[in-house]
Amino acid sequence: MMKRVLIGLGIFIAACSPDEVAVIDGDLTNIPYQPVDYVIPQPAGFPSMAQPSDNIATEAGVELGHFLFFDPILSRDSTQSCSSCHLPELGFTDGKKVSTGITGAQGFRSSMSLVNIGFVNNGLFWDGRSPHLEAQAFLPIEDPTEMDNTWAAVEESLRNHPTYPEMFRKAFGINDKSEITSDLATKAIAQYERSLVSANSKYDEVLASGDFGVFSDEELDGYFMFFDIEGSGLPDAQCFHCHSGAYMSVNDFFNNGLDALGDLTNVTDIGLGDVTGVFTDRGKFRATTLRNIELTGPYMHDGRIETLEEVVDFYNDSIHPALNLDVNLFEGVDLNASQRESLVAFMKTLTDTSYLSNPHFLSPFN
Amino acid sequence: MHKIAVISMLSLIIGFTACSPDESVQTGEAQLSFKLEFGGNPLVVDAPYDYQSNSVRFSEFNFIYSNLKFLRADGSSVDLEEVGYLDFGDTNTEGAAVNGLNKSYVDLPIGSYTGISFTYGLDESYLDKTPADFSTDNVLSNAGLYWVAWGNYIICKLEARFESNGDGLYDDASFQYHLGGDAAFRTVTIDKEFDLITDGTTSIDLVLDLRKILLIDNELIDPFEFNNTHTSDMEWLISDLLDNVQTEFVAE
Numbered sequence: 001m002m003k004r005v006l007i008g009l010g011i012f013i014a015a016c017s018p019d020e021v022a023v024i025d026g027d028l029t030n031i032p033y034q035p036v037d038y039v040i041p042q043p044a045g046f047p048s049m050a051q052p053s054d055n056i057a058t059e060a061g062v063e064l065g066h067f068l069f070f071d072p073i074l075s076r077d078s079t080q081s082c083s084s085c086h087l088p089e090l091g092f093t094d095g096k097k098v099s100t101g102i103t104g105a106q107g108f109r110s111s112m113s114l115v116n117i118g119f120v121n122n123g124l125f126w127d128g129r130s131p132h133l134e135a136q137a138f139l140p141i142e143d144p145t146e147m148d149n150t151w152a153a154v155e156e157s158l159r160n161h162p163t164y165p166e167m168f169r170k171a172f173g174i175n176d177k178s179e180i181t182s183d184l185a186t187k188a189i190a191q192y193e194r195s196l197v198s199a200n201s202k203y204d205e206v207l208a209s210g211d212f213g214v215f216s217d218e219e220l221d222g223y224f225m226f227f228d229i230e231g232s233g234l235p236d237a238q239c240f241h242c243h244s245g246a247y248m249s250v251n252d253f254f255n256n257g258l259d260a261l262g263d264l265t266n267v268t269d270i271g272l273g274d275v276t277g278v279f280t281d282r283g284k285f286r287a288t289t290l291r292n293i294e295l296t297g298p299y300m301h302d303g304r305i306e307t308l309e310e311v312v313d314f315y316n317d318s319i320h321p322a323l324n325l326d327v328n329l330f331e332g333v334d335l336n337a338s339q340r341e342s343l344v345a346f347m348k349t350l351t352d353t354s355y356l357s358n359p360h361f362l363s364p365f366n
Numbered sequence: 367m368h369k370i371a372v373i374s375m376l377s378l379i380i381g382f383t384a385c386s387p388d389e390s391v392q393t394g395e396a397q398l399s400f401k402l403e404f405g406g407n408p409l410v411v412d413a414p415y416d417y418q419s420n421s422v423r424f425s426e427f428n429f430i431y432s433n434l435k436f437l438r439a440d441g442s443s444v445d446l447e448e449v450g451y452l453d454f455g456d457t458n459t460e461g462a463a464v465n466g467l468n469k470s471y472v473d474l475p476i477g478s479y480t481g482i483s484f485t486y487g488l489d490e491s492y493l494d495k496t497p498a499d500f501s502t503d504n505v506l507s508n509a510g511l512y513w514v515a516w517g518n519y520i521i522c523k524l525e526a527r528f529e530s531n532g533d534g535l536y537d538d539a540s541f542q543y544h545l546g547g548d549a550a551f552r553t554v555t556i557d558k559e560f561d562l563i564t565d566g567t568t569s570i571d572l573v574l575d576l577r578k579i580l581l582i583d584n585e586l587i588d589p590f591e592f593n594n595t596h597t598s599d600m601e602w603l604i605s606d607l608l609d610n611v612q613t614e615f616v617a618e
Contacts, residue, residue: 045498047502121503229515230597241510244514245497246509250509251509263534263535280412322535327542
């Protein structure tokens with residue numbers, strides 16, 4: 001008799017309590033969890049990409065991240081995804097001075113390129129405030145000038161989604177959809193971002209072959225000035241101090257003389273200094289990659305410069321003094337018009353659009 | 367019979383344990399504190415110091431070292447670290463400058479030692495290496511430490527800005543002494559008697575006075591005359607600076 005009462009009570013509770021039903025429905029253990037490592041490409045000239053030990057990329061993890069990256073489910077009104085500000089056709093930037101969020105509110109810095117972002121190892125965002133991709137992916141969801149959502153709401157949406165629970169199970173081996181968390185979502189996005197490796201530019205062709213004949217004369221002159229190759233008879237354009245290596249950034253932060261910051265007491269956008277609290281870091285920003293720089297304008301952290309030609313003109317004519325101006329810019333840059341054109345021509349050899357024919361870089365919803 | 371077998375087995379295990387080489391070597395710990403000075407005072411990055419008739423602020427000092435080891439009187443040595451990197455960019459307060467950059471080493475054989483040795487820079491075995499030979503969690507993958515034009519690592523960066531006109535912007539002169547090239551390494555040997563013990567950490571300060579590094583023929587290098595080391599005609603300066611580094615580390 002007692003047994004029948006208990007069984008009856010159980011059925012009653014299960015039928016009437018949404019929480020209890022969710023627990024029963026949330027069981028994912030019937031779905032196989034068989035993780036397979038994702039092999040991240042290593043193009044010629046690049047270091048091998050280190051991954052965090054608690055988030056080694058898997059096939060299922062990268063696939064999940066791919067969907068999450070392009071899914072507007074992450075934003076409060078389901079109108080914006082990560083890809084809204086990181087469009088593949090624009091080198092994963094958005095072509096705007098500063099990005100616009102779901103409310104129409106504008107951020108105050110320019111969208112950054114994501115191709116080969118996994119090779120960055122010294123702080124993400126223009127001011128370096130996120131130490132790694134997992135931490136970076138956490139922030140835009142709740143930023144009122146971006147997706148303006150809450151992670152609690154995102155977690156609920158993902159748990160109740162028809163396909164994501166299975167994908168989380170395959171990616172991370174969770175047993176129940178209630179285990180879907182912001183931590184796992186950002187890990188998946190980070191895995192996908194680390195997989196965005198592409199190096200098929202003319203510059204890469206030279207790196208791989210060592211054949212500088214691939215460059216036109218104009219591009220070669222630009223290369224000589226960019227890297228200050230001795231014996232070329234061309235002036236030093238001072239670029240390589242901040243933009244070098246296969247990733248074309250030294251992964252560090254500089255004041256490149258955009259504004260007359262003087263003794264640094266009046267700085268509008270403090271940049272790195274806001275993160276470190278160090279006075280002489282005020283007004284310093286990340287030296288971003290120059291890969292695909294042709295596609296990623298407007299330029300600088302606030303998108304103030306429209307074209308590559310104007311960027312070169314700025315370094316040639318308009319560097320402002322400041323207490324922390326990078327010392328490599330003290331002497332200034334002194335290129336004539338033809339040399340400036342050559343420098344731009346070289347930078348355009350960093351353009352690689354081959355990834356646009358790779359579905360892995362495009363929305364999985366199309 | 368069963369009891370005897372068990373006792374015999376236990377004796378065998380105890381015997382093996384007693385003879386394990388790992389157990390026979392007693393180990394201790396050491397901490398090396400690398401500290402910068404300028405004219406005998408702790409060097410605070412981005413703080414002003416007198417320099418000839420000017421004022422100077424050092425904005426960057428970093429270097430790669432390799433083959434770090436402790437030396438014994440009998441000529442043997444204990445390896446501590448194959449490759450390391452020190453960036454003094456964050457020693458921008460008096461406290462940070464006094465503390466220096468600390469490196470800890472554990473499981474070192476106890477006993478008496480007579481010195482410390484390391485290569486300032488990377489030895490010949492790294493001449494054909496590039497950042498592509500390393501993983502992004504290795505400092506040698508850092509493109510900022512590699513000189514594309516010369517095909518070598520920049521094993522040390524010393525940068526400073528100078529004030530001479532009194533406007534406080536420290537933009538009247540600068541130098542960027544980036545040390546690289548096939549011969550850009552020196553073996554540094556520092557005499558220092560010390561003991562490693564089982565209980566406690568042996569701490570040693572390794573102090574480098576940048577003013578002494580910048581003396582050529584007993585005169586401080588003129589930044590208005592020698593601004594950088596980016597061309598082959600300045601290899602002499604790279605060599606002179608490295609020669610100074612080789613002799614000016616002091617253990618305290």
